[in-house]
Amino acid sequence: MTHPRIAFIGAGNMAASLIGGLLARGVPTARIVASEPHAEQRQRIAAEHGIAVLEDNAAAAAGADIVVLAVKPQVMKDVCLALAPALPQGALVVSIAAGIPCASLERWLGEQAIVRCMPNTPSLLREGASGLYANARTSAAQREQAGELLGAVGLALWLDEEAQIDAVTAVSGSGPAYFFLLMEAMSAAGQRLGLDAATASLLARQTALGAARMALESDVDPAELRRRVTSPKGTTEAAINAFQAGGFEALVDQALHAAAHRSAQLAEQLGQ
Known part of the structure; x- marks a missing residue:
C-alpha cells in the first residue's frame, strides 16, 4: 500500500504528536514533510522524527496529497493566502486550528477538499479525542485519510454539522x-x-x-x-x-x- 504524502504547515506540539503517531503506525519518514519558521524547532522535529523540516510552506506543500494546517489561528489567514497558489490540485487540506470555519478556509484557499478538526491536548500522549467535519468537496477516500490521520493520536469521530465543532470544543477540546x-x-x-x-x-x-x-x-x-x-x-x-x-x-x-x-x-x- 502506498502511503499518501503528508505536509504539515507548522510543526508545533500538536503537529509533532500527529507526526509521531503516523510514524508509529508505519508511515515512512519519506512520506512526511513539515515546515516551520523557527530554526530551533525545525532542528528539534527533524532530529526527533527523522523527517525533512523546511522553512518555506510552499516548498513543503509541493506534491503533497494531504496538507495539514497546524499554525496558530491568528496567523491562519495570512498563511493560507500565501499558500493557496502552491497547493497541489486535488489535495486534502486538514485544519487542526481552533476557531477557523471551513467557509473561511475555502475563501482563503480556493476550491479545496477541507476537513476541519478539533483535537485536544491528550493527543500528545496518543490518548486524544477529536471531532472531524468535512466540506462537500471531500471524497470518501479523503475522509478515510483524515480519520486515519487523527486516529493516529486517539479517538476520531465524524460530525454531521460543522456547528457541532463548538460542542466538541466544549466537551473534549477544553x-x-x-x-x-x-x-x-x-x-x-x-x-x-x-x-x-x-x-x-x-x-x-x-x-x-x-x-x-x-x-x-x-x-x-x-x-x-x-x-x-x-x-x-x-x-x-x-x-x-x-x-x-x-x-x-x-x-x-x-x-x-x-x-x-x-x-x-x-x-x-x-x-x-
Whole structure:
C-alpha cells in the first residue's frame, strides 16, 4: 500500500504528536514533510522524527496529497493566502486550528477538499479525542485519510454539522482542563483533611486515571458505574449528595455552554 504524502504547515506540539503517531503506525519518514519558521524547532522535529523540516510552506506543500494546517489561528489567514497558489490540485487540506470555519478556509484557499478538526491536548500522549467535519468537496477516500490521520493520536469521530465543532470544543477540546481543575480541588481538599501534598496529588491523579479507564473499558455507562460504587448511606453517597446540593450538574452545563458560546464567537472573529 502506498502511503499518501503528508505536509504539515507548522510543526508545533500538536503537529509533532500527529507526526509521531503516523510514524508509529508505519508511515515512512519519506512520506512526511513539515515546515516551520523557527530554526530551533525545525532542528528539534527533524532530529526527533527523522523527517525533512523546511522553512518555506510552499516548498513543503509541493506534491503533497494531504496538507495539514497546524499554525496558530491568528496567523491562519495570512498563511493560507500565501499558500493557496502552491497547493497541489486535488489535495486534502486538514485544519487542526481552533476557531477557523471551513467557509473561511475555502475563501482563503480556493476550491479545496477541507476537513476541519478539533483535537485536544491528550493527543500528545496518543490518548486524544477529536471531532472531524468535512466540506462537500471531500471524497470518501479523503475522509478515510483524515480519520486515519487523527486516529493516529486517539479517538476520531465524524460530525454531521460543522456547528457541532463548538460542542466538541466544549466537551473534549477544553475538557482536559476541567478534569485538571477537579484534580486540583481534590488534592487541596485532601491536604486540608490531613494528607501531605504529594500523597493527595498522586491519589487524585491515579483515581482520575482509574475512573477513566473503567468508564472506557466497561460495557455500562458512567451513570451506572457511579450507582454501583455509591452504597446507600455510605461515604460516596455523602459526597455525591454534597456535589448535587451545590448544583453540580447545572454548573457543568453552564460551563460547557459558556465554552461552546466562546468557540462560536472566536470562529466569527477569526474567520473574517
